[in-house]
Amino acid sequence: MEKIENMEKHALMAGHRACAGCGEALGARLAIDAIGENVIIANNTGCLEVFGTKWPESAWTVPWIHSLFENAAAVASGIEAGLKVMGKGEGIQVVAQGGDGSTADIGFGAMSGMLERGHDILYLCFDNEAYMNTGIQRSGLTPFDARTSTSPPGKESWGNDTMKKDLPAIVAAHGAYVSVASAGYPYDLQAKVKRAMKVKGPKYIQVHVPCPLGWGFASNLTLEMGRLAVQSGLYPLYDIENGQIVRVKAVPKRVPVEAYLKPQTRYAHLFKSPAGAEQLKRIQAIADANAAKFGLGPVEVAESA
């Protein structure tokens, strides 16, 4: 019997064209698997959309629609309304999903509208911190000092000069249920999806999905990078329920940000000079501020063996 038949059925099956080690492919499969078969997905343009749907080779085994770059939230709103009026929506979770670019930037308005109208839709934002599909361009969720192809470091620049847009807080301000998860913690991600599913109304899960090609690390380190992001304090994991931050993933001992940044070539320019070291201090300050806000532990530099 063909091996693929031996395998469990997943929402996203093999044969897709994601890069080897793609955090987004992993994150998306884990998230939708946690929902089950009774789902309808509207997907924005991006890696997640492109790598699984080169006609006719669809990797999706659940009902799925791609319309445009910025409108999954609006398409999902129409899907939810259509199911409701026809009395067919019982037990079906409508999902709108996209990358950080389509969620934080071009699709921001559509997502905001969907959230404030109170649709029972789960919005999944797969955050690989740049417009990866078009070649690693800077988005509103690109972190401070990261190299992207539109925010390259040079004589006049240290890379991206803005802070990550605090999308979870903005979404929470709409009154929606929010969760921040990571492909580096797959079981936590699935638990968060299952918990969100119990919420009736708009819910948002932001999933940090490391990108080997875009961030510049070996393809086997995807989960390791996800864990380091959390352990450094740069990507805290938490939920926001009724406007309150709850269930913060404990980080009793933080690693210094260098442990997370050094293995990624998108930060290589920070490790070449004393001026770069000054930039690292600024990034450490971001992590420290997160630690204060979310109650994470102090930095502990690991002793060499």
Add this chain to the structure above:
Amino acid sequence: MRKVVEGSAAVSEAVKLCRVQVISAYPITPQTHIVQNLSQMVANGELKAEYIRVESEHSAASAALGASAVGARAYTASSSQGILLMAEVLFNIAGLRLPVVMTCANRAVSAPINIWNDQQDSYSVRDAGWIQLHAEDNQEAVDLHLQAYRIAEHTRVELPVMVCMDGFVLTHSYEPVDLPDQATVDEFLPAWKATRILDPKNPKTFGMYSEEGYSETRYAIEKAMLNAKDVIEGVSAEFEHSFGRHSGGLLRGYRMDDAEIVLMATGSIIGLLKSVADDMRAKGKKVGVLKLVSFRPFPGEELAKALKGIKKVAVFEKAVSLGAPAILASELRSALYAAKNRPEISSFVVGLGGKDISEQTIHRAVEMASAGYVAQHYMELDEEFLRDLAAAR
């Protein structure tokens, strides 16, 4: 039932009679009355529909797309800037072959900003793959909405339909209109039985990335547009049978039989052209009027047939294609290019931004076209204003 109602109210009644299931609404003058009326109907429980108060026209079209993709009858309305903002969604809906119907309350586009009627908005999205039908008056506006879902959902078509009605001129004017009863509409327009839907019981992937088959899929839309020509005619004929009056179809001639010159246009200006034609006929000039209802699909063959033997055509349009000759005239000239003994086709741009079109304007244009070929002429521009603009820095 015959009532004197505002055009928007007549249209919203028609949309209600179509039993639309999902309405996405975003305000823009001059369509807003339509969606406001619909919201009151939903609030009163007269119309069992989901009403989505979207945050932009781009989302209005997108929500209609999503609803249609699960098999619900979807509706939205827009004008001007809204049509342009949703332009990419319009192409997307047609490409996905979803039978959404929308009203375009024709209005001028910015800049300069102007809320009054012209047809630049719907003409500007003519390439999107939507069927575009133009109403002459509020009765035809009502009737075209009732026909639109039949056309869109027809298995030989499966394309979205845009019903165009002149903003303010029709939407805000009060005319006597016959509003049919629900039972007759239900018989004429049964519920939509969608065959390709998003359904967990039968999952499919919509909107895939395609290299292989892209051209062929686009060509298939062209074929559907050609099919739409006889579907439009067929639905109009059925409509006449069910409701007792002619409405819609591809085009309609008025006093054309022995016409020396035919006046052609889309939309409410037809009423004015007919009035001028009657005047001129009374004075011995043989003038006819050709109303084009279906702008897309553009019924080139049918127009050639209707204009066979006609020596001169004067095309009036409320739109431009800046940097090139006017659109309707160009498309007519192109459609008749290969015809033997084709008429001389003169082009007149009128009424941009709601500029008043008087009977005198039409008379003058007819004189000009009768005297000789007019490649293109913008009627009634204020000469002093033009001089000032030319000198402006």
Add this chain to the structure above:
Amino acid sequence: MKVTVGLYGEPGASKVNKTGGWRSNRPIFKHERCTGCKSCVTVCPDAVVYAVDKKVFETDLDYCKGCGICAQECPVGDIIMVPEAQQHA
């Protein structure tokens, strides 16, 4: 060729695309220390690690891209990566 109006796609049709040809390295499942935790199954971005038995897992080499995540994440180090040309441990 199955074509629909609007060019819709069939679920899971991607299985004809055998991405195994992408590999530079391949995972070897040693079957020595496996505890049956199923981490390897969970973490594969391509969902191609599968259970042969409770404590025996394999990858489908027709699709495995050789990313190495399964080997990296195996808590008992029972999966190693070798160059593709080598094929064995």
